[in-house]
Amino acid sequence: MPEIKNIINGCLKGNRRDQELLYRRYSPKLYAVCLQYSGNDEEARDILQEGFIKIFENLIHYKHEGSFEGWMRKIIVNTALEKYRSRNRLYRVDDIDQIPEPDAEPDTEDYAGLEAIDLMDIIRELPPKYRTVFNLFALEGYSHKEISEMISISEGTSKSNLSRARIILQRRVGSYTGIKKRVLNG
Amino acid sequence: MDERRANIDLVFRNGLKGYEVLPPPEVWNNIRPVVRRKQRPLIILRAAAAVAVLLSMSFLVYRLSIQINSIPFDNIITLAEESYRPFPVPLPVRESEPQTVTTALMPLIEQVYTPEPTAETTVLSGSNLYTLSDVFYPAGSDILSLYETDPARSGLRKLFKPEDNEIQAEDRADLFYPVTEPKQKTEKWTIAALVSPTYHTNFYLGNDEITSQLISYEQPVFSYAGGVAFAYRVNKRISVQSGLYYSSFGQELSGITAFGGFTPYDYAKGDRNFEVLTSTGTFYTNNTDIFLIDTRSDNRITTRYTRDYFDPAKANLQYIDNSLRQNFSYLEFPVIFRYKLIDRTIDFNVVGGLSSNFLVNNSVYAAIDGGRYQVGKTEGMNFLTFSSSVGMGMEYNFSGNLSLNLEPTLRYYLNPFNQTPGLRIHPYSFGIFSGISYRF
Incomplete structure (x- = not known):
């Protein structure tokens, strides 16, 4: 090669x-x-x-x-x-106030059943501005200051968007995990 | 709570790490046509050379075609038997003289004649005779049918069956001039002014990785040569030529970015700040206002001002260019032998010889808005180099003693430009010299 x-x-x-x-x-x-x-x-x-x-x-x-x-x-x-x-x-962003907090966060072990393709589907379902901030912060490793400059938002908005992205992701990961468990257990 | 939420980051980061998805094939099909080859000066030079060759070939073909079409109007025509053989027409013959038309025509057309410069030259004088082209290149090609059916062409019969009031054989002598040998030219000397765009590059057979890398980052730039030449004709075919030429050539060192305004940050006043290695030799910056960064290789620039030590962006230096130009000029004294292969309206010559070249200019600069920002000069250059050249010359004699010249020439430098060990690279160049020469 x-x-x-x-x-x-x-x-x-x-x-x-x-x-x-x-x-x-x-x-x-x-x-x-x-x-x-x-x-x-x-x-x-x-x-x-x-x-x-x-x-x-x-x-x-x-x-x-x-x-x-x-x-x-x-x-x-x-x-x-x-x-x-x-x-x-x-883009029309969902009203975050309508997204309920998850009752309980699934254990890390529960996530283990998720494959990359599932995670990709979950992340792509996020509203664009939450998805962008989450990607830049959690996956690329940029700080909120850098993100704020990159996509022209305030640092506070960046933090807020990240927080909301995490809430949505936790909820959806929980749903995926539950569905997978049900499928596997018959 | 935040810690628990941050946990989800890890899930995605780890889960998507190394994840790959094959993109649809049409993506590459859309990228491919957009990404074009980088246009280099070399392309322009190649195109110019191709255009020059095409023009000269077209001109040659044009000249030849004119000569072929104007055969009946040439000053000297000799029609051999082959000339009329393609028309095996069973032409009538005199009953009283049972000989073939061919033999009857032979004495007539094998003679050399010079027609008067009239609008339409005829084979013989007399209104009932046809032009030579009418006889040998009849319209419609079927000469027999024309002869049989077209009364207007009855003169054709008359050509072969002359009447009493037409020209008799003994009168023909008045119509023809004797064949005379063209006067030999006596001019021995020629002076010529020639100029040429040249493509200049290096020839390296070694396997040193750094040298190969250096060459790969260097592109030839527009080069030219020109001067005055004197030639002495030894005999009809051989001549010796010398003269004085000026040539300028160089190369672009791509990936070396130059910034101006460095003087306030130069703490080592008077010292040379940057040493740059090229395939032609090493040069040092002699301009303390210049700051250099190599964006392509770590092997070319040696400096104490490394990027982790000094950032030109933070210092707000002025960007000049993302490449440097290394330029050399030579005065050349050639001794060239010329052998004439074809001696016609357009002469063809084989050219070969040697040249002594004296270095008169050596500079490295950065270009900005059409101006030059002097950077330094290449060290260790040989003051005297020798080159050999071979070429093929075309010479069109367009007016009396004046000629147009076109001379594609390949030149190879016998000794390297620079004596630096490991950089003994022999340059070579290709140029098309064109100009005007005067014989006296």
Whole structure:
């Protein structure tokens, strides 16, 4: 398997084969990121497509420092955020006051039965602004200050959105776990 | 409560870690056409070379086609038997002289003649005779049917059956001029002014990874050469040429970003802040206002101002360019031998020789808004280099002693530009010299 450095050099020279090799190697992981940030498959495809074009165009600026996959992931996430910002005003956010607190949080062991595909489905059901903040904070590791700058909201809103996202996720994870248990127990 | 909620973060983080989903195939199909090859100056040079070759070939074909079409109007025409063989027409013959038309025509058409410069040149004078092209290139190609059916073409019969009032054989001599040898040209010297865009690159056979990497980050930039040449013709085919040429070439060092305004942060006044390794040699910044960052490799720049020590963005330095230009200029004294392969309206020559090249300019700069920001100069460059060249020259004699020249030339440098160990790279170049020459 060719080294990533050679593939990058090939891409920089405009070599089609290396471009495709790079895409084939990393697109499954990056497509999962796109799905995680989008509410539907079409939007995820758009993010992946635009993100990869940016990756090829900006490859010359990659400094060979740190993880190349991390660098690409950052570009994909930024592309997803651009999409989010452009569509933000179109989204209708559920009234959080109508979402009841879960009676009891399921044990961590209960989550063990959930597969990645289930978690992905749950996360994609979140309203966009909760999903975006949750992804950036819990999965990408950004602080509320950084998130507030990235998607132009206040730090307080970021914290609030994260909190509400967690409530929804806990409830839905609980439902999934319950359903799975019932299915398994017959 | 917060701690319990934070637990859900871990569930998703761990659960989605390494998760992969194969994207639909149409995504790549949409990406592929958008991601185009990076356009480089090399492409432009190749295109220019291709256009030059195509133009010269087209011009050649055009000239040849004109010459073919104008055969009846040429000053000197010799019609051999092959010229009329494609028209095996059973033409009538005189009853009294049972000989074939071919043999009857032979004495007539094998002679060389020079027609008067009239609007339409005829084979023989007389209103009832046809033009040469009418006889040998009849419209419709079926000469026999024309001959039989078209009364207007009865003159054709007359060509082969002259009447009494037409020209007799003894009169023909007045119509033809004797064949004379073209006067030999006596000009021995030629002076020419030539200019050429050139594509310049390096030839490296080694397997050193760093050198290969250096070369991969370097792109040739627009180069040119031009000058005055003198040639002496030794004999009809061989001539020796020398002269004085000026050539300028260089390369782009991509990925090295230059910033200006560094002087206030330069704590080591007078020292050279950046050492940059290129395939042509090492250069040092002699401009303390310049700050350099290599965004492509860790092997090219040596400096105490590393990125973890100094951040040009925080210092608010002025961005200049994301690449540097390394440029060299030479004065060249060539000795070139020229052998004439074809001596016609367009001459073809084979050209080959050696050249002594003296380095007259050596600079590295960053380009900004059409201007140049001097960075330094390459160390260890040889003042004198030797190059060999081979080429194919075309020369079109368009007016008296003046000619147009087109000369694609490949040049290989016999000794490397730089004596730095490990960087003994031999450059080569390809150029198409064009210009005007005057014989005297």
